[in-house]
Amino acid sequence: MKTLVWVEHDAGQVKDATLACVTAASKLGEVHLLVAGEGVGPVAEAAAKIAGVGKVHVAEGATYAYALPExxxxxxxxLMGHHDAFLAPATANGKNIAPRVAALLDVMQISEILSVEGDATFTRPIYAGNAIATVKSSEAKLVITVRGTSFEKAAREGGTGEIEAVSSAGDAGGATFIGQEISKSERPELTSAKIIVSGGRALQNSENFHSIIEPLADKLGAGVGASRAAVDAGYVPNDYQVGQTGKIVAPEVYMAVGISGAIQHLAGMKDSKTIIAINKDEDAPIFQVADIGLVGDLFKIVPELTSKL
Amino acid sequence: MLAALMGRPQGTFASKVEVEGDSVTVTREVDGGLETVKLAIPAIVTTDLRLNEPRYASLPNIMKAKSKPLANKTPADYGVDTTPRIETVKVSEPPKRVAGIKVADVDELMAKLKAMGVAA
Incomplete structure (x- = not known):
């Protein structure tokens, strides 16, 4: 089977979620990549070096600059004329593009796959991750999004992919990119961070969030997340949200501070290797999934922990 | 998918929508922050959960709605084939996490963190 993986890139770098996608694709067959964008020469070269990559299709053009799905x-x-499967990472951009591809090809998309079980058989989460469905597709072409945390990342080096230019002017189909506000942060990105410190509503306000959670995260070199309650209350921007409707993360260590552990939050972090919970309510559901729990007042515990680190 | 079938632009995960003339400006929630796109109308917009407050149906309207006629149609009436082309082979339970240990104070937590190599 020949697969085509859409490469998500930013500032000349191939994103980690794409590497996981390459691993998933390599379980299906030959891996071809698609790099689309403006001035993407360096990205294409980086992509060709990813282990296991056969061919890199490069589409250069201003129309492709901001990954507009149209x-x-x-x-x-x-390109799907000569590929059997299309894979994209299950990121905001991937989830914007893949369904459009599926509709144009008239196939049913298989979303957020967790594993590849066979040629056309995959597992994927249903009911907010409370059950895992094994699905088998009978489509002639497969359209798949891949959950980045469920696959190992392919090595960035070691591949000898062949670069091939795609001549297509492209058509943005009535959509124009206006601008973006990307929150700048020195901290690691949530979906690829090794350690994450997350805060919940118990922090009471935005100032507390910044003065309690962030120093701890910085000491640990950790990414900062939040529960939906904290985001809805406006303590932190929306892109901090971990959970079913936010980011799905699986770091080595996930530290939940003042988060009770609603099922929707757990859906976003329960694949973390070690979960540490700090909460004053000892009956909070978060303790049922936590490897290490500490019951107590976070306003005392967290500064103490930060100072001792 | 609808947008693709209609050949129209799409604005997904919208957190702000403004219509101006024959286009709509949609602010989208993306992984690292916000992104704004301008789409020619008609366009398909899907919403993020914080876009706005839903309108709840009022009781008088619910009562009125009960008397409206309902037309029951099958997909076949519209010439649509809804046969699933993906088969669910089985549904299983995800691996369960079991509750771990509880530590009494920060020092004990520090010791655990050190053991994991997280803290120096």
Whole structure:
């Protein structure tokens, strides 16, 4: 089977979620990549070095600059003439593009796969991760999104992919990119951080969040997350949210501070290797999944922990 | 998918929507923050959970709605084939996490962190 993986990239770098996607694709067969964007020469070269990559299709053009789904999906459909499966990471951009591709190809998409069980058989979470469904597709072409935390990342070096230019002007189909506000942070990105410190509503306000959670995270070199309650209350921006409707994370260590552990939050972090919970309510559901629990007042515990680190 | 089938632009995960003339400006929630796109109308917009407050149906309207006629149609009436092309082979329970240990104070937690190599 020939697979085509859409490469998500930012500032000349291939994103980690794409590497996990390459691993998933390699379980299906030959891996080809699609790099689309403006000035993507360096990205294409980096992509060709990813272990296990056969061919890198490069589409250069201003239309592709911001991963507008209207343009990228049309391009993917053209390439799908000689590929059997399309894979994209289950990120905001991947989830924007893949369904459009699926509709244009008239196939049913298989979303957020956790593992590859066979040629057309996959597992995927249903009911907010409370059950795992094994699904088998009978489509001629597969359209798949891949949950990045469920696959090992392919090595960035060691591949000898061949770069091939795709000549397609592209058409943004009535969509124009206006601008973006990306929160700048020196901290590691949530979906690829080794350690994450997350805060919940118990922090009471935004100032507490910054003065309690962030120093601890910085000491640990950790990414900062939050529960939906903390985001809804406006303590931190939306992109901090970990959970079913936020980011799905699986760090080595996940530290939940003042988070009770609603099932929707657990859905986003329960694949973490070690979960540490700090909460004053000893009956909080978070303690049922935590490897290490500490019952007590976070306003005392966290500063003490930070100072001792 | 609808947008693709109609060949129209799409704005997904919208947290803000503004219509101006024959286009709509959609602010989208993306992984690292916000992104704004301008789409020619008609466009398909899907919403993020914080876009707005839902309108709840009022009781008088619920009563009124009961008397409205309902037309029951099958997908076949519209010439649509809804046969699933993905088969669910089995549904299983995800691996369960078991509750771990509880530590009494920060020092004990520190010791555990050190043992894991997280803290120096």
């Amino acid at each position: 343009a990228v999906a049309t391009l993917v459909v053209e």
